[in-house]
Amino acid sequence: MQRLAPALQIERDASLRAHNTFGLPAVARTLVHIHSALDVRRVVDHPEYGRAPKLVLGGGSNMVFTRDVAPVVLKMDVRGRRLVEARDDAFIVEAGAGEPWHEFVAWTLDNGFPGLENLALIPGTVGASPVQNIGAYGVELKDRFESLSTVDLVTGRSVTLDARTCAFGYRDSVFKQEGFGGLAGKSVITHVRFRLPRPWQPVLGYLELERRMQETGNTAPDARTVFDWVCDIRRGKLPDWREVGNAGSFFKNPVVTMEQCRDIIGRDPEIVHYPLPDGSVKLAAGWLIDACGWKGKTVGRAGVYEKQALVLVNRGGASGAEVVTLARAIQESVYGRFGIRLEPEPLII
Numbered sequence: 140m141q142r143l144a145p146a147l148q149i150e151r152d153a154s155l156r157a158h159n160t161f162g163l164p165a166v167a168r169t170l171v172h173i174h175s176a177l178d179v180r181r182v183v184d185h186p187e188y189g190r191a192p193k194l195v196l197g198g199g200s201n202m203v204f205t206r207d208v209a210p211v212v213l214k215m216d217v218r219g220r221r222l223v224e225a226r227d228d229a230f231i232v233e234a235g236a237g238e239p240w241h242e243f244v245a246w247t248l249d250n251g252f253p254g255l256e257n258l259a260l261i262p263g264t265v266g267a268s269p270v271q272n273i274g275a276y277g278v279e280l281k282d283r284f285e286s287l288s289t290v291d292l293v294t295g296r297s298v299t300l301d302a303r304t305c306a307f308g309y310r311d312s313v314f315k316q317e318g319f320g321g322l323a324g325k326s327v328i329t330h331v332r333f334r335l336p337r338p339w340q341p342v343l344g345y346l347e348l349e350r351r352m353q354e355t356g357n358t359a360p361d362a363r364t365v366f367d368w369v370c371d372i373r374r375g376k377l378p379d380w381r382e383v384g385n386a387g388s389f390f391k392n393p394v395v396t397m398e399q400c401r402d403i404i405g406r407d408p409e410i411v412h413y414p415l416p417d418g419s420v421k422l423a424a425g426w427l428i429d430a431c432g433w434k435g436k437t438v439g440r441a442g443v444y445e446k447q448a449l450v451l452v453n454r455g456g457a458s459g460a461e462v463v464t465l466a467r468a469i470q471e472s473v474y475g476r477f478g479i480r481l482e483p484e485p486l487i488i
């Protein structure tokens with residue numbers, strides 16, 4: 140007897156407040172829970188939703204909703220984690236797009252597959268991790284990436300992509316690119332595979348991790364210790380979005396030429412900057428915002444976090460429009476003082 144796949148799980152007029160870490164109010168006219176690649180294909184073949192615009196939603200930790208959402212929302216609930224292969228040079232592990240990222244990182248450590256510990260406690264889902272090539276404490280997703288599976292939102296075809304095709308950059312990938320060749324809004328990531336090198340080597344070059352080594356006298360921490368340090372450092376620096384709504388860093392760190400940087404240093408010798416291998420220089424966006432006097436400020440019901448000027452927060456009951464108004468005011472004052480245009484990191488809808 141043939142077993143029928145369960146029907147698509149569809150919600151009408153679904154509140155998105157609990158589906159975004161800023162806690163912003165918005166309603167999705169149609170929200171479809173995606174549990175598998177087959178569910179994506181069934182949406183593509185659906186008489187009503189097949190041709191409709193779509194928005195893929197993970198944990199909503201990198202989104203700012205400024206209005207209700209007319210496109211069909213595909214809420215990623217694909218679960219499952221497994222060891223695909225234990226090679227001599229690496230463990231290959233895979234997770235479904237809807238797996239919570241931090242729980243997945245903890246699972247890899249619990250099962251003896253270290254390598255993702257520097258990326259602990261980043262909110263959101265596994266499926267979104269390649270979209271902006273998440274990074275923290277000296278490691279980016281691309282450093283641990285093997286391949287991913289997608290389903291095309293027009294043809295319903297499944298495709299496996301390697302790192303080259305994903306075109307990872309600083310908080311960037313082909314999934315953020317629009318136009319020819321870009322995949323923004325065109326495909327859904329259903330599974331991601333990671334390559335965790337053997338033997339494991341810790342990544343400890345980040346200033347705050349070096350400080351931990353000095354403080355504890357532990358200069359050869361194991362992966363679990365690095366995980367604990369990263370969680371501890373992050374808890375001290377970033378607000379818990381369950382208590383204070385936010386989307387993490389609101390702006391990307393701008394990258395400028397060495398000449399531009401020298402010009403700014405001439406006027407502001409204190410500016411925090413990091414030379415990059417290609418000769419350009421990354422400036423600390425949080426420092427630029429702080430220098431313009433924004434830290435701790437409140438505009439309407441949105442504000443700038445007291446401990447880190449790069450994080451905008453919901454002071455309670457804020458709308459997306461209030462958050463965007465504050466973000467624009469910050470952009471204008473940074474441009475006015477430094478001549479640098481800050482680019483928002485989250486997707487603004």
Ligand SMILES: Cc1cc2nc3c(=O)[nH]c(=O)nc-3n(C[C@H](O)[C@H](O)[C@H](O)COP(=O)(O)OP(=O)(O)OC[C@H]3O[C@@H](n4cnc5c(N)ncnc54)[C@H](O)[C@@H]3O)c2cc1C
Pocket residue numbers: 160194195196197198199200201202215236261262263264265266267268270271272273274275314326327328329377378380385386387388486
């Ligand atoms: C407190 C806090 C701290 C943070 N710290 C960091 C950090 O250290 N480093 C960092 O890089 N980021 C950080 N972030 C940002 C955020 O957590 C990451 O970008 C995360 O990967 C987003 O996951 P998500 O599931 O919430 O994605 P969402 O916000 O739901 O979506 C983000 C984008 O990805 C797309 N997308 C989501 N899932 C899929 C899928 N399966 N297929 C195709 N497209 C998809 C969406 O359409 C959207 O364009 C932080 C956020 C918060 C709130």
